[in-house]
Amino acid sequence: MPEDAPNTPAQGKLSHYDERGQASMVDVSAKQPSRRTATATAFVELSPTVLAALPQNPKGDPLEVARIAGIQAAKRTSELIPMCHPLPLTHVDVQAQLQASGVRITATAATFGVTGVEMEALTAASVAALTVYDMTKALDKAIVIRDLRLESKTGGKSGDYQREEGRDRNS
Numbered sequence: 001m002p003e004d005a006p007n008t009p010a011q012g013k014l015s016h017y018d019e020r021g022q023a024s025m026v027d028v029s030a031k032q033p034s035r036r037t038a039t040a041t042a043f044v045e046l047s048p049t050v051l052a053a054l055p056q057n058p059k060g061d062p063l064e065v066a067r068i069a070g071i072q073a074a075k076r077t078s079e080l081i082p083m084c085h086p087l088p089l090t091h092v093d094v095q096a097q098l099q100a101s102g103v104r105i106t107a108t109a110a111t112f113g114v115t116g117v118e119m120e121a122l123t124a125a126s127v128a129a130l131t132v133y134d135m136t137k138a139l140d141k142a143i144v145i146r147d148l149r150l151e152s153k154t155g156g157k158s159g160d161y162q163r164e165e166g167r168d169r170n171s
Contacts (some may be wrong), residue, residue, distance in 0.1 A: 013169050016052060023136070025085070027113045028105070031156075031157065032114070033115040034112070034156060035110070035111075035155050036110065036113060036116045036153070036154060037108065037154045038108070038110075038117045038150065038153040039106065039107065039121055039153075040106075040107050040121035040125040040150050040151060041105060041147065041148070042105045042125040042126060042128070042145060042146075042147060042148040043101040043102055043108070043129075044105065044129050044145050045103070045142070045143065045144040046050065046102040049139060050136050050139045051098070052135070053139055062132050062135035063103065063153070064096075066103075066129070068134065069128055069131040070092075071094050071124065073123045073126075073127035074094075074120040074124035075089060080123060081119055087113055087120065088111060088112075089110065089111050090110050091109070091110040092108070092120070093107070094107045094125070103129075103131070105125045105129050106125070107121045107124035107125040108121060116156050122148065130145065134145075149163065
């Protein structure tokens with residue numbers, strides 16, 4: 001691993017480096033398959049004007065298009081993220097919910113396999129958020145996509161994870 005690679009006792013060794021310090025795909029062939037799930041969220045901050053115009057969007061329903069885009073993205077994660085394994089996803093769900101100041105995206109992915117689906121859930125949430133932006137950018141260029149994050153995961157050697165309410169890396 002490169003000398004300047006950030007490692008702490010809490011995170012251990014970064015897994016996507018080989019013994020020479022080069023980026024590599026992790027060999028998961030010895031891992032036991034298990035049911036694995038992950039949920040990620042993102043938020044698209046929209047002005048009141050854009051929120052009011054959503055039902056009349058001439059391109060179609062931005063929230064439904066975003067849902068479909070997120071599902072497609074989850075299925076193609078390994079084509080976008082170089083060291084991700086292609087996974088046989090057993091389920092992907094993407095929800096886009098209107099809130100007072102924008103759209104909350106929630107993406108869940110599941111598989112029965114030897115590696116987790118965190119990247120698939122995160123990719124689904126990010127592409128769904130980008131799609132909301134794309135569908136509404138004609139009305140406002142100041143749209144902000146924020147708070148892309150893993151909310152929970154289950155399965156695998158590292159066990160389950162649930163984000164603590166209000167927990168932020170910078171807190």
